Amino acid sequence: MSTIGILAALQEEIATLLTAMGPDVVMRHIGQRIYYEGRLSGRRCVLVLARVGKVAAAATAVTLIREFRVTVVVFTGLAGAVAEHVRVGDVVVARTLLQHDLDARPLFSRYEVPLLGRSYFDADAQMVALLSECANDYLGSDLAGEVLSATRGAFGIDDPKVYCGTIISGDCFVCDTSAVAVLRSALPDALCVEMEGAAVAQICYEYGVPCGVLRTISDRADDTAGIDFTTFLTQVARFYSAGILTRFLMHCSSQGR
Ligand code: ADE
Numbered sequence: 001m002s003t004i005g006i007l008a009a010l011q012e013e014i015a016t017l018l019t020a021m022g023p024d025v026v027m028r029h030i031g032q033r034i035y036y037e038g039r040l041s042g043r044r045c046v047l048v049l050a051r052v053g054k055v056a057a058a059a060t061a062v063t064l065i066r067e068f069r070v071t072v073v074v075f076t077g078l079a080g081a082v083a084e085h086v087r088v089g090d091v092v093v094a095r096t097l098l099q100h101d102l103d104a105r106p107l108f109s110r111y112e113v114p115l116l117g118r119s120y121f122d123a124d125a126q127m128v129a130l131l132s133e134c135a136n137d138y139l140g141s142d143l144a145g146e147v148l149s150a151t152r153g154a155f156g157i158d159d160p161k162v163y164c165g166t167i168i169s170g171d172c173f174v175c176d177t178s179a180v181a182v183l184r185s186a187l188p189d190a191l192c193v194e195m196e197g198a199a200v201a202q203i204c205y206e207y208g209v210p211c212g213v214l215r216t217i218s219d220r221a222d223d224t225a226g227i228d229f230t231t232f233l234t235q236v237a238r239f240y241s242a243g244i245l246t247r248f249l250m251h252c253s254s255q256g257r
Pocket of ligand 1: 078079080081172173174175193194195218219220221222225229
């Protein structure tokens with residue numbers, strides 16, 4: 001049976017999933033990461049804290065693929081909104097991902113990954129469909145209703161939505177209104193910004209492994225993003241990750257993926 005690799009940058013993003021793996025989980029320490037092998041919703045999974053940034057995420061994805069032979073990779077976490085219509089509490093499922101800080105001009109065109117001849121890396125189409133279905137189902141569920149009504153006021157979450165499209169990644173936490181405006185005009189298709197997804201998507205492309213990236217919007221990448229991100233991370237993030245990924249894994253089991 002196939003194995004699903006699940007990565008997140010920070011502990012809070014996978015805390016609930018880790019608890020759900022139960023006491024039979026096997027821990028392996030490789031390259032200063034702990035890989036948790038076990039079952040979630042009946043599926044064989046390897047859960048790992050990748051840490052922050054593209055190098056950390058890429059290194060962890062390679063280990064999942066080569067050491068643990070995972071057949072599917074999913075990254076879950078938070079992101080800052082870039083598109084005007086994307087709001088805190090919305091969920092973005094990547095259809096395609098790009099490294100917004102990659103610039104090897106004049107040798108290669110802006111954003112192009114040298115010697116790979118491409119800037120965008122696609123998520124697996126079936127994963128996009130399934131993750132969006134699970135995110136919609138989660139946001140419409142009673143549990144999400146409870147969680148969101150407890151936090152709605154604090155975060156201004158109102159009628160959260162699921163979007164599929166472009167996620168951009170770079171090795172910087174964007175917390176400046178003018179920086180996000182620059183990103184918006186340079187990359188008008190970008191829905192949100194984070195620090196790992198495109199690196200994981202590139203590794204999955206190179207190894208031919210299907211990849212999915214799921215992000216909950218924690219902030220608007222503006223001057224208060226640092227505070228907004230931290231509050232969202234500690235109070236809300238784990239509910240989204242666990243609620244959506246538990247549904248995803250149950251579907252994978254029933255589809256035999
Ligand atoms: N992850 C969550 N919010 C972010 C931001 N504003 N910039 C980069 N990564 C993020």
